[in-house]
Amino acid sequence: MIFGKIDYINLLPLHIYLKKYPLPSGIKMAMEHKKGVPSKLNHELFYRRIDAAIISSIESVRKKYTNLNIGICSNKRVLSVLVQKNRPNEADKSSASSNALAKVLGQKGKVIIGDAALKLFLKNPKAYNDLCALWYEKTGLPFVFARFSCTQKKALFAKILKNFPQKNIKIPQYILKDYAQKRGIAPQDIRFYLDEVIYYRIANKEQKALKKFTRAVKFNINV
Structure with missing residues (x-):
């Protein structure tokens, strides 16, 4: 099982969640070697070099993928x-x-x-x-920027990630300080962004937004 990793602040809670989840050490190590920007993971998943990742939402609608109702979402603003x-x-x-x-x-x-x-x-x-x-x-809708997609083992990924969207994941202070230093963003701004702007559950409004966006892209129309 190879899981791709987007190394952005907006997925920091997921990385911490997976670190704490009882996965074999080999899988956790593989995640560190299969990380990159969204466009890179789109490519890696398409060619089955990884089994799953949170990829660009517009890429996730391909028929070859199965998806979980987990992604990178925001409502009214995203800042990033x-x-x-x-x-x-x-x-x-x-x-x-x-x-x-x-x-x-x-x-x-x-x-x-x-x-x-x-x-x-x-x-x-x-x-x-x-x-x-x-x-x-x-x-009047939120937006889904990325979605969890996989090419196999959907049931296993669903089990692993079942509790992720509901959890209030605390960022350890040393990790927060490390990200703040490396990204040049104050710790309080990172906390605000994660607590008030980004969320991960794709519910009815998010599904509606994704369908509207996909249709607009497919038919080259403005919203």
Whole structure:
């Protein structure tokens, strides 16, 4: 069983949850060797170099995947998926869903995602458009940026992750300080982001939003 890992702050609670879960040490070690940005994990899962990962939501709709109702979601704002204003159009090579979202929202500028985007937004929010905020303005719905997808062993992954969305996962202070130092984001800002902005359960509204987004991308229409 090989599980891919996105090494962004928004999945830090999942990494801690899996560290504490009684998995064989070999599986945990493999996760550290199979990590990368969303676009990389999309590619790894497509070619079955890994068995499962949280991948871009627009990629997760492929028929070859089975999905759990777990992902990276936000409502009304996300702070870490942005379009920089007054810049030439430029996609973020790390992403798939965010580039597609900018397009269906008719946004012009440079797409930036992840921890780098969060750091930039916290410093100067007026320079960027928050794509989740724009999506919410147009649809009244949350947005699903990524979703847990697998090519096999869905029942096993479902068992492992069953309690993850409901758990209030505490970030150990030493890990929080380490991420804060490496990413250049204050510990209190990381806590706020994880406690108030990001969540992981894909329920009815999130399913509706994902269908709306997928349709907009498929038929090349703006929302």
